Amino acid sequence: MTSSNDREILRRRGEQMLADTIGELAGRSRNVYTALLMAGRQRWRLLLHRTQPAPAGRCDALLIGQGGVLALNVVDELPGEAEVRRLRAHAEQLFTGVVIGPNRNEFVRETVELVFVLPPGRSAGVDGRFVVCTDTTVHQLAGRRSVMPARLGGELAEHTARRNSDYRPIPQLVPEPEPVEVAGLLEVESLHTDHLAGALAKPFPTWTAFLDPAQNALVSRNYNGPARIVGPAGTGKTVLALHRMAHRARRSTGPLLFTTLVKNLPPCQESAFARLLPDAAGRATFTNLHSWAQEFLSGRGIRRVMELPRTETAFNLAWMHVGRPGPLVAIESDRRYWREEIDRVIKGRGLPATEAGFDEYAAVDRRGRRVGLRTSQRRHVWALYEEYESIRSERQCFDGNDIISAALDALRTEPLDRPYAMVVVDEVQDMTVQSVRLVHALTGGEPNSLLFVGDRQQQIYAGGWRFADAGINIVGRSERLTRNYRNRRAILKLAASLPGARPVEDAETHEPQAIDLTDSVLPDGYAEHWVCTRAEVGDQVRSQLDRIVAEGISLSDTAIITITNAEAEYLLGLLRRWGLPAQHLVDYRCAEQDTGVKVGTVYRAKGLDFRAVIHPCTEPAPPTTEAERERYELTMRQQFVAVTRARDYVWLGIVRD
Numbered sequence: 001m002t003s004s005n006d007r008e009i010l011r012r013r014g015e016q017m018l019a020d021t022i023g024e025l026a027g028r029s030r031n032v033y034t035a036l037l038m039a040g041r042q043r044w045r046l047l048l049h050r051t052q053p054a055p056a057g058r059c060d061a062l063l064i065g066q067g068g069v070l071a072l073n074v075v076d077e078l079p080g081e082a083e084v085r086r087l088r089a090h091a092e093q094l095f096t097g098v099v100i101g102p103n104r105n106e107f108v109r110e111t112v113e114l115v116f117v118l119p120p121g122r123s124a125g126v127d128g129r130f131v132v133c134t135d136t137t138v139h140q141l142a143g144r145r146s147v148m149p150a151r152l153g154g155e156l157a158e159h160t161a162r163r164n165s166d167y168r169p170i171p172q173l174v175p176e177p178e179p180v181e182v183a184g185l186l187e188v189e190s191l192h193t194d195h196l197a198g199a200l201a202k203p204f205p206t207w208t209a210f211l212d213p214a215q216n217a218l219v220s221r222n223y224n225g226p227a228r229i230v231g232p233a234g235t236g237k238t239v240l241a242l243h244r245m246a247h248r249a250r251r252s253t254g255p256l257l258f259t260t261l262v263k264n265l266p267p268c269q270e271s272a273f274a275r276l277l278p279d280a281a282g283r284a285t286f287t288n289l290h291s292w293a294q295e296f297l298s299g300r301g302i303r304r305v306m307e308l309p310r311t312e313t314a315f316n317l318a319w320m321h322v323g324r325p326g327p328l329v330a331i332e333s334d335r336r337y338w339r340e341e342i343d344r345v346i347k348g349r350g351l352p353a354t355e356a357g358f359d360e361y362a363a364v365d366r367r368g369r370r371v372g373l374r375t376s377q378r379r380h381v382w383a384l385y386e387e388y389e390s391i392r393s394e395r396q397c398f399d400g401n402d403i404i405s406a407a408l409d410a411l412r413t414e415p416l417d418r419p420y421a422m423v424v425v426d427e428v429q430d431m432t433v434q435s436v437r438l439v440h441a442l443t444g445g446e447p448n449s450l451l452f453v454g455d456r457q458q459q460i461y462a463g464g465w466r467f468a469d470a471g472i473n474i475v476g477r478s479e480r481l482t483r484n485y486r487n488r489r490a491i492l493k494l495a496a497s498l499p500g501a502r503p504v505e506d507a508e509t510h511e512p513q514a515i516d517l518t519d520s521v522l523p524d525g526y527a528e529h530w531v532c533t534r535a536e537v538g539d540q541v542r543s544q545l546d547r548i549v550a551e552g553i554s555l556s557d558t559a560i561i562t563i564t565n566a567e568a569e570y571l572l573g574l575l576r577r578w579g580l581p582a583q584h585l586v587d588y589r590c591a592e593q594d595t596g597v598k599v600g601t602v603y604r605a606k607g608l609d610f611r612a613v614i615h616p617c618t619e620p621a622p623p624t625t626e627a628e629r630e631r632y633e634l635t636m637r638q639q640f641v642a643v644t645r646a647r648d649y650v651w652l653g654i655v656r657d
């Protein structure tokens with residue numbers, strides 16, 4: 001504990017250091033900097049511009065440490081837009097091309113936060129574009145959440161002082177202790193276990209402040225229309241999208257939306273974004289698109305609730321009335337194939353159950369669907385669709401497509417009063433054409449306001465489309481990342497050998513998309529590929545869990561990923577019987593309190609990563625029809641997605657009976 005006498009001694013020492021380095025300072029500046037020296041002591045370095053206050057367009061001080069880089073300005077009033085722009089541009093300029101991160105990654109200059117320190121008692125609306133505090137609250141800056149390891153914060157400060165003679169470092173009030181944390185990714189190469197980094201603590205998520213040059217170059221690239229980031233699993237597409245969203249948040253005042261298809265991914269990305277830009281977190285909504293649409297419709301007085309079990313019943317009835325007794329069974333007897341046709345090809349494109357709707361369907365390019373259909377055969381599908389729609393309307397129940405289309409209609413009738421400054425759409429490969437139209441309608445068409453992120457190789461829903469189908473042009477605005485930051489080499493090698501890793505063609509550019517082993521960043525890892533019977537699955541899972549714990553990986557960092565819900569329920573039951581902590585992936589929100597093994601289907605694991613993954617996968621019988629081949633390929637892609645969720649350890653159990 002520090003007594004008031006100790007504090008006074010520290011304060012005087014701080015003032016003396018300031019005077020020795022910069023000369024006598026005016027009262028307010030001296031107090032602000034002394035407060036920061038005292039609060040930041042070991043975690044931050046303070047650099048002051050050699051003239052105080054600094055000339056126009058230059059920041060007065062730089063505070064550099066674990067919490068990032070803060071460009072400080074001690075002011076009486078908030079400056080105008082133009083001066084804010086100049087200050088930001090210069091502060092970012094100071095950090096251009098700084099290569100000190102792990103794997104020779106670059107510091108992301110766009111993460112430099114502008115801070116304005118106002119006189120005591122003054123308040124200003126905060127919207128996340130910059131940070132505002134007062135002389136009396138400035139010390140709280142030192143409590144900001146860490147975005148880089150202490151060692152890198154120190155190196156960045158030294159590098160900045162060496163490079164810019166205008167900014168002079170003030171000695172630390174208390175010398176920094178030797179850092180103890182595992183700072184960089186490459187340090188894991190010094191591992192002594194034969195295959196696995198299990199004994200290591202989780203490495204610091206350095207992506208918050210350092211990116212590889214390919215990612216870094218795209219954080220602030222200007223796009224005059226909708227843009228897209230593609231790349232194989234684990235190449236940091238989402239990380240880059242979050243940085244772009246933070247960048248946009250600092251330069252706009254409108255709301256921001258991060259959306260995708262599944263429910264549990266957005267809360268995870270929300271906490272990642274809050275690390276990047278805590279002060280703008282309130283402006284950004286993270287939610288799945290169906291929830292967004294339902295809430296939006298209810299705001300417009302339109303009640304639409306998605307009820308999947310009731311719509312499933314409606315479809316089953318339609319199948320009994322029209323499908324099973326009709327000619328479709330001879331083309332393909334699995335009713336799921338026809339449900340997907342209606343969901344993904346017909347309703348997913350917003351085709352109404354009218355004659356004009358049929359004309360469009362007759363001409364549609366049914367991308368990704370293996371069973372070819374002549375016009376006369378499409379007539380039979382259409383009859384099933386009409387029956388489904390008639391039963392569904394009569395019962396007043398709505399499927400996911402109804403919600404999306406209703407929201408799109410409402411927006412077309414009356415656009416948003418305040419369009420989103422930016423919408424990020426993750427896992428876009430699994431969306432429908434209507435969903436893509438919907439997110440497009442949420443932005444006012446401003447440059448840099450719409451970003452799609454996806455990877456065709458990870459598509460696990462049937463069908464396919466091109467952006468042109470939704471009336472969107474991304475030509476010249478599609479970027480590709482290739483370095484894998486998630487999977488250790490052994491895992492990447494196993495993933496690349498799976499049938500689901502077969503290269504797929506990018507529908508936009510016609511280029512092949514596939515993971516490439518040469519692009520792996522993380523060495524080592526453990527990957528086991530095992531064939532067992534259904535009866536052996538429980539024992540196998542148990543022994544893998546024991547092994548994971550023995551390797552030093554926490555059960556909370558472990559996921560059991562299944563293909564079906566029934567398998568997930570079965571394994572959850574087993575874990576509970578063994579007295580092991582477990583949680584359904586459906587409820588996982590990447591929160592501190594989410595403890596225990598996560599168990600769920602690939603649909604729920606998309607976009608996430610875990611240190612260890614156990615994936616029991618029942619091998620489908622070799623396909624004999626085109627529909628079976630399509631389903632087989634989707635299952636194999638699910639297997640591929642499950643394996644690529646693992647960072648350090650993966651066990652793939654091929655279940656054969």
Ligand SMILES: Nc1ncnc2c1ncn2[C@@H]1O[C@H](COP(=O)(O)OP(=O)(O)OP(=O)(O)O)[C@@H](O)[C@H]1O
Pocket residue numbers: 105185205206207210211212215231232233234235236237238239240455458485486606607608609644
């Ligand atoms: N430059 C980087 N340095 C360190 N770690 C990184 C970097 N970029 C991404 N990562 C980490 O790599 C992992 C994968 O990143 P991310 O989820 O953004 O990849 P993705 O391409 O969206 O993956 P997927 O398509 O498989 O969902 C995450 O754990 C992320 O924190």
